[in-house]
Structure formats: structure tokens, C-alpha cells
């Protein structure tokens with residue numbers, strides 16, 4: 085263990101000193117997770133370091149088209165040649181090692197790269213920067229100081245990470261730093277219109293059907309400041325949808341005038357409810373998620389509640405309404 089650093093040079097040195105690195109990220113990987121893994125793999129390659137990207141869950145549909153995504157391996161356990169054939173593990177945006185869904189990663193030194201505030205600093209090197217707009221921007225910084233030039237594919241993967249985590253440069257983390265990095269990525273060949281198609285125009289029909297089911301449950305509370313939607317096992321069944329088909333649905337209720345916070349409750353297996361939270365401005369949903377053992381950012385967070393949807397809904401809304409000081 086070592087104390088956290090925001091200096092990309094420390095992380096770059098750690099990666100460059102490796103012979104073969106196993107790169108991984110969190111379960112249900114999003115654009116930042118996948119984009120950051122791929123740019124890290126690209127950087128490793130340019131530094132002469134072998135790498136394997138090894139995930140517990142598949143990438144969302146559109147991201148399978150990202151350059152290099154075909155080389156990502158998805159499995160329930162670590163590779164058979166782990167740890168013998170590797171000398172480093174690199175985790176991308178995992179606040180805790182358990183988020184990877186793998187056990188035994190600590191048999192090797194871990195390079196921990198993340199921008200979540202609650203990161204547990206579990207690595208031998210902890211490159212942590214909660215002001216980074218995306219984990220992909222952090223690895224992009226490593227690339228730009230490395231002395232090797234990112235190619236268009238690497239820039240594209242970094243742009244996917246950055247535009248995903250900033251909600252297409254609309255969230256509060258769309259800072260000057262985010263736009264500066266985006267400008268560099270485009271200069272190196274990232275194509276925003278291609279990335280937008282991958283992220284926004286690769287939905288499955290089932291996910292649009294699930295969207296209809298979820299939106300039909302819309303309820304406004306707290307004088308219209310809170311919007312709640314849900315998808316229960318019946319909704320998943322009727323839509324023919326998978327857990328990965330829930331992405332983006334939460335952004336529609338977020339667009340309602342006057343809404344400050346959105347809750348999306350999802351249940352596809354007995355006794356477990358996944359909760360996504362979004363908010364605008366200073367409304368902090370991370371603390372609400374944290375009260376249930378989850379985490380995230382001020383305006384985007386999530387948690388898992390070990391109960392069926394109805395009970396989880398009561399618990400979650402009670403906590404959120406207290407945090408927004410709702411009177412009605």
C-alpha cells in the first residue's frame with residue numbers, strides 16, 4: 085500500500101515497469117470502464133508491456149464496436165495462467181477490489197486508477213483523482229506524458245470514457261479540464277459523431293420496450309422534485325430484456341422540468357433490487373447511495389438493496405426525501 089497520488093507519472097512508471105499486466109474494471113462495465121481499459125491496454129502496448137483485459141461482465145452492446153473491444157475477455161474467474169504469467173494487476177475505476185467481481189487479485193501488486201471519492205486505496209500504487217471528469221481522462225494524461233503518441237483508436241477510446249462519464253459534456257464534471265482533454269483527444273483523431281452513434285444509437289429493441297414499461301410507472305413526489313420509475317421482474321419478462329438493457333432509461337425522467345433527483349429501481353432476480361440515482365446541481369445522491377452501501381458521484385450514483393422492489397423503494401425514497409427536506 086502507498087499513499088494516493090494525483091501524479092500520472094507514478095502510475096506511468098508502475099505500468100512501464102511491468103512485463104505483463106492484467107487490466108480489469110468493475111462489474112456491469114460502462115463506457116468509462118471499457119474505454120479506460122482499452123486505452124490502458126493501448127498505452128501498455130506502446131510501452132512494450134503485454135496486457136490482457138479481463139472482465140467479469142460483457143460490455144454494453146454499442147461498446148463492443150470500440151477499437152480493441154474484441155480482445156476483451158469475459159469470464160467468471162481469473163485466467164488459468166494467473167498469477168504466474170503476470171506481474172501486475174491494473175484496476176480501472178474500482179473503488180474497492182470487490183467491485184471487479186474477481187477474487188485473488190492481490191496475489192500480484194495492484195495499480196489502482198480511479199476517480200471515485202470513496203476509493204479504498206488498495207493498490208501498491210494508488211493513482212486517485214476525484215476531480216478527474218473520467219477515469220479515462222486520467223489514463224489519457226498518462227499517455228500524453230509517456231513520450232509515445234496516442235493513435236486515433238486510443239484517442240477514440242478515451243473520448244468514449246470521457247463523454248460517457250460527463251453525460252455528453254452536460255454534467256457538473258464537464259469542467260474546463262474535461263473540455264481540454266476532449267480537445268486533445270479530437271486532435272489525436274477521436275471522432276465524436278462516431279462515438280455518439282456507438283453510445284446512443286445501438287439500443288436493442290428489448291431495451292426500448294423496457295423503457296416503455298419503466299416510464300409507464302413514473303411517479304412524481306416531493307412536489308415534483310423527485311421522479312421515480314421502476315422495472316420489476318414482470319417488466320423485464322414482458323420486454324424480453326436483460327439487465328444491460330436498463331442503460332440510459334433514467335435520463336428521460338431526469339429531463340422533466342422541476343425534477344431535481346431521479347430514482348430508477350430495477351429488480352430482475354428475487355430479493356435484490358438495483359438502484360440508480362441521478363440528480364441536478366448541488367443535490368447529492370452519492371450520500372443517499374452510500375447510506376445503502378453504494379457509491380458514485382454527486383449527480384450519479386447507485387446501490388444495491390437486499391430486498392424486493394417494493395421494500396427497497398420505501399427505504400430508498402424515505403432516505404432521499406429526508407435528504408431533499410421534502411415536506412409533501
Ligand SMILES: [Mn+2]
Pocket residue numbers: 116117177199218219249
Ligand atoms: Mn468513471
